[in-house]
Amino acid sequence: MSWLDKIPQAARTYLDQNRLDEVECVIADFPGIARGKAVPAAKWERQQYFHLPNSIFFQTITGDWAEAATDGFTEPDMILRPDLDTATAAPWAVDGTLQVIHDAFDLSGNPIGAAPRNVLKRVVSLYQAKGWTPIVAPEMEFYLVGRNTDPAKEIVPMMGRTGRPAAARQAYSMTAVDEYGPVIDDIYEYAEIQGIEIDGITQEGGAGQLEINLRHGDPVRLADDVFYFKRLIREAALKHDCFATFMAKPIEGEPGSAMHVHHSVLDRSGRNIFCGPDGEETPEFLNFVGGLQRHLPAAIAVMAPYVNSYRRYVRGHAAPINLEWGRDNRTTGLRVPVSQPEARRIENRLAGMDCNPYLCIAASLACGYLGMIQQTPAGQMFEGDAYQSDAEIPYSLSDALDLFEEASELHDVLGPDFSRVYSIVKRTENEEFLQVISPWEREHLLLNV
Numbered sequence: 001m002s003w004l005d006k007i008p009q010a011a012r013t014y015l016d017q018n019r020l021d022e023v024e025c026v027i028a029d030f031p032g033i034a035r036g037k038a039v040p041a042a043k044w045e046r047q048q049y050f051h052l053p054n055s056i057f058f059q060t061i062t063g064d065w066a067e068a069a070t071d072g073f074t075e076p077d078m079i080l081r082p083d084l085d086t087a088t089a090a091p092w093a094v095d096g097t098l099q100v101i102h103d104a105f106d107l108s109g110n111p112i113g114a115a116p117r118n119v120l121k122r123v124v125s126l127y128q129a130k131g132w133t134p135i136v137a138p139e140m141e142f143y144l145v146g147r148n149t150d151p152a153k154e155i156v157p158m159m160g161r162t163g164r165p166a167a168a169r170q171a172y173s174m175t176a177v178d179e180y181g182p183v184i185d186d187i188y189e190y191a192e193i194q195g196i197e198i199d200g201i202t203q204e205g206g207a208g209q210l211e212i213n214l215r216h217g218d219p220v221r222l223a224d225d226v227f228y229f230k231r232l233i234r235e236a237a238l239k240h241d242c243f244a245t246f247m248a249k250p251i252e253g254e255p256g257s258a259m260h261v262h263h264s265v266l267d268r269s270g271r272n273i274f275c276g277p278d279g280e281e282t283p284e285f286l287n288f289v290g291g292l293q294r295h296l297p298a299a300i301a302v303m304a305p306y307v308n309s310y311r312r313y314v315r316g317h318a319a320p321i322n323l324e325w326g327r328d329n330r331t332t333g334l335r336v337p338v339s340q341p342e343a344r345r346i347e348n349r350l351a352g353m354d355c356n357p358y359l360c361i362a363a364s365l366a367c368g369y370l371g372m373i374q375q376t377p378a379g380q381m382f383e384g385d386a387y388q389s390d391a392e393i394p395y396s397l398s399d400a401l402d403l404f405e406e407a408s409e410l411h412d413v414l415g416p417d418f419s420r421v422y423s424i425v426k427r428t429e430n431e432e433f434l435q436v437i438s439p440w441e442r443e444h445l446l447l448n449v
Contacts, residue, residue, distance in 0.1 A: 003045070007087035010195025011098060014089040018096035027080060027102045028116050028227050029056050030305075030425060032356040036080070036102065051077040052104075057114040057421055061306065066428035068421040078104045078112055086224050091193040092235040101224055113417025116358035120220055122415055123362045126369055132273070133266040134365050137199075137216035137345075138226055141257035141353050142246050144180055144208040144237055152439075155250045157207035158242040180208070186236040187212075194232065196225050205318060206254040216262065216345075219361050226259070226357035248304065248352035249311035256312030256319050257353040261364050262337070263288070264345040265372075272342055279341030288346060289378035291371015292334055292364070293323045296350060298407035299363040300393055301400035302414075303351035305426065307433045310396050312352055315387045320349050322392035324382035331386040333393075350393070359422075366413040397430050 004012065023044040026036035035056050039047065053075035058068045086101035103121075104112040111118040127134045144158045160179030184201060191198050199213040212233075214225055230246060237244035249256040265273050265284065274285035296303075304310060312319045320333035325346075327336045335347040346368070351360045370376070382389070394400035401423060404410070411419035 003084060006084040007098075008085065008195050010193065011087045011089060014091070014193060015096065015098075018089075020098065021095035022093075022097045024090060024097060024099045025050055025080065025082065025102055026099055027052070027056075027104060028356060028358060029059065030116065030356060030359070030422065031061050032116070032227060032230065032358075034099075034227070034231060041096075049079050049081045050102075052080055054078050054104075054112065054114075057112075058425060060425060060429045060432060062429070062432055064428065064432065066421075066425040068424040076107075078106060078115075079109075080104055088194040088196075088228060091190045092239070099228070101227070113415045114421045116356050116362075117220065117223070119414055119418050120223055120358040120362040120365075123365050123369065123413060124219055126413060127265070127365070130373075131268045133270075134219055134368075135216050135264045135266060135345075136219045136222050136361055136365070137262040138214050138222055138357065138361070139258070139260040139262075140212045140214070140226060140229065140246075141204055141259070142210060142212075142233060142244055143206060143250050143254075143257060144183060144210065145243050145245055145250065147241060147243055154252070155245070157251070158237075180240075180242075183236050183240045183242065184210075186239055187233055190232045190236055191229070194228060196228065196232075204255065204257075206251065206257075209255065209257065216264075219365060220358075223357040223361050246353045248306070248309040248354045256314075258312070258319065258349060259351045259353045259355055259357070259360060261348045261351060261361060262345045263348065263364065263368060264343070265368075272344060274344040274346075275341045281344070283375070284372050285344065285346075286378040287371045287375050288368040289325050289334060289371070290376035291369065291374070292346070292348060292367045293325070293371075293379055294376050295367035295370055295407065295410055296323055296333070296348075296364075297393060298400075298403040298410050299367055300350060301397070301404035301426065302363040302422070303355050303360050304397070304400065305352075305356070305359075306354055307397050307430065309352045309354055310394070310400075313391075313393060313395075315391075320386070320393070322386060322389050323350075323379075324386045324389060324392075325378060326382040326386065329382065329386065332382055333386070362414060363410075366410055369413060370409055397426065401426055401430070 020041040023039050026034040029035050055075045058066050080102035082100045082102050090097040090099050104115040146156045146158050197215050199215045202211050204211050233244045267273050276282045315321050324332040325334035326332040328338050333350050348364045405423050
């Protein structure tokens with residue numbers, strides 16, 4: 001059987017219409033950046049794997065290196081093997097190009113523990129060992145902004161088709177969405193060519209802020225889609241002379257961008273274990289909520305991975321400040337949406353869109369898993385405005401890492417290799433940030449202290 005017979009139908013359809021020139025062999029690093037190699041098609045057909053150094057998981061967002069190697073910085077090779085189920089087009093490329101996500105192994109064939117996709121697979125396998133199948137649905141928020149080539153300048157909303165900047169506070173406005181219709185048209189077109197199913201696009205509350213929902217499904221597959229989607233959206237924006245940004249808080253005074261994740265769990269018969277025989281909430285449902293409430297403070301270091309991430313958690317600005325749970329209540333960190341009982345799910349509203357989708361989903365599922373295994377009771381359901389309650393989440397990356405580094409139970413689920421390397425890399429990034437003098441400091445401290 002040819003490799004062409006093993007790839008998804010959307011990729012085969014693309015190749016029916018385009019001569020394959022190149023294959024991009026990619027893997028996600030900690031920030032979710034696509035690392036890898038572009039390989040000529042003829043070589044791809046002869047190649048079963050390729051190598052990359054394990055140091056790609058030691059690199060900070062600035063391009064520096066964290067001292068996370070255990071045997072000196074020798075940069076040994078990993079073996080990267082393609083998952084042909086992930087083969088998809090790169091429709092913005094001039095020549096026929098496929099993207100294929102790869103999995104990382106050491107030279108003995110063991111999964112590399114620090115690789116984000118492997119971390120998520122590890123968590124999913126723990127569910128499967130209990131006869132459970134986790135189901136997720138991500139919601140992606142992002143901004144379309146004007147081209148910003150000078151980091152010293154503030155980020156501004158993109159210019160709409162009317163010649164005016166995109167307006168703020170126009171949530172769910174169809175007119176606002178029409179302002180950047182050409183970008184959205186290309187997002188739809190690229191997604192269709194890649195075989196990614198969009199469940200809906202809406203205008204959010206920020207100026208130029210959009211939300212894209214994906215249909216629920218397998219966690220690894222959905223994380224792959226978000227990984228691909230970030231690149232897809234960036235390419236569509238560049239085509240129209242603007243930027244797409246997934247920063248958690250790109251514009252001062254505007255809402256932040258989240259990646260809300262909906263969770264449910266099926267048993268071996270395909271029944272949602274959050275729904276009892278008479279439609280009632282089950283112990284598993286309440287324990288999943290309890291697990292999120294107990295372990296999310298430590299997991300937030302994974303879901304809010306940068307210093308900017310914590311600027312999003314502002315009281316009354318559409319981002320949670322605590323771990324309360326409630327039914328159809330968007331002020332709580334954990335929301336139970338309106339649904340039929342058999343579709344009952346839990347929405348985690350804590351994660352920022354700057355997260356790595358594999359790691360975010362893995363960490364959220366890990367918290368729920370621990371809750372069900374340990375039968376952790378949920379707190380009392382919250383009613384009313386949760387912004388009036390006390391804050392219960394870390395205020396900074398440094399505080400979040402303090403909690404993460406002490407969370408041995410979470411490390412056991414996510415994997416000790418990942419947990420060790422992640423902590424070192426993020427500590428290094430935080431130290432790099434502290435060396436930068438901000439405009440605020442120059443404005444208010446230079447002549448006043």
